[in-house]
Amino acid sequence: QSALxxxxxxxxxxGQSVTISCTGTSSDVGxxxxxxxxxxxxxxxxxxxxxxxxKRPSGVPDRFSGSKSxxxxxxxxxxxxxEDEADYYCSSYAGxxxxxxxxxxxxxxxx
Amino acid sequence: xLQLQESGxxxxxxxxxxxxxxxxxxxxxxxxxxxxxxxxxxxxxGLEWIxxxxxxxxTYYNPSLKTRVTISVDASRNQFSLKSSSVTAADTALYYCAxxxxxxxxxxxxxxxxxxxxx
Numbered sequence: 001q002s003a004l005x006x007x008x009x010x011x012x013x014x015g016q017s018v019t020i021s022c023t024g025t026s027s028d029v030g031x032x033x034x035x036x037x038x039x040x041x042x043x044x045x046x047x048x049x050x051x052x053x054x055k056r057p058s059g060v061p062d063r064f065s066g067s068k069s070x071x072x073x074x075x076x077x078x079x080x081x082x083e084d085e086a087d088y089y090c091s092s093y094a095g096x097x098x099x100x101x102x103x104x105x106x107x108x109x110x111x
Numbered sequence: 112x113l114q115l116q117e118s119g120x121x122x123x124x125x126x127x128x129x130x131x132x133x134x135x136x137x138x139x140x141x142x143x144x145x146x147x148x149x150x151x152x153x154x155x156x157g158l159e160w161i162x163x164x165x166x167x168x169x170t171y172y173n174p175s176l177k178t179r180v181t182i183s184v185d186a187s188r189n190q191f192s193l194k195s196s197s198v199t200a201a202d203t204a205l206y207y208c209a210x211x212x213x214x215x216x217x218x219x220x221x222x223x224x225x226x227x228x229x230x
Contacts, residue, residue: 034214034215034216036215036216036217038158038217045207045220045221045222045223046150046158046207046209046217046220047220048211048216048217048218051211051213051216051218052213052216057218089157089158091158091160091215091216092215093214093215097174098173098174099160099163099171099172099173100148100160100163100171100173100215101160102150102157102158102159102160103157104157105157105158
């Protein structure tokens with residue numbers, strides 16, 4: 001059982017927006033600004049899409065955005081494209097005891 | 112730009128020790144600018160954080176693996192390593208090494224190496 005809870009699947013049509021949630025507790029997501037999101041295509045290594053809740057690494061399209069409210073972080077993909085179809089994982093700093101935790105992953109399908 | 116490459120045996124016997132090395136290029140492993148970690152992914156499953164190490168050598172481990180795992184740095188070779196003792200079939204996974212410029216996030220990943228635990 002993963003420490004952070006994500007929906008197993010999400011979907012949207014090209015051009016639409018989709019939001020993936022990542023729910024934790026006040027000991028991880030809610031307690032720190034260190035939430036990251038990763039995209040993983042089949043057979044590939046994960047790619048960092050968002051870090052520190054809202055920041056985008058260089059080269060990541062601004063169609064990807066992050067936010068947080070309370071113990072739930074969210075990744076929003078706007079203007080869905082076929083290439084966005086992938087698995088998405090959230091992670092969070094979880095304090096000195098658990099340190100880092102991942103979500104179980106969400107499979108995003110572009111219809 | 113950081114590049115990472117895992118290396119090590121692809122097959123380990125139950126109860127033995129898994130040993131993997133990550134070779135880093137494009138940056139110094141001793142630099143205070145970077146943060147290094149190991150993450151694994153069982154076949155068909157999600158990501159699991161194993162542990163991390165700072166440039167200072169300070170290490171942090173997943174509590175569920177802590178008693179079996181050691182991460183260390185070899186600055187002379189610009190490498191960091193993972194050792195996991197007393198492995199079982201549950202340790203069969205794709206093992207990734209990763210690094211980043213901000214704590215608790217990984218902007219660079221190796222391609223991953225599959226480790227199978229079987230007799």
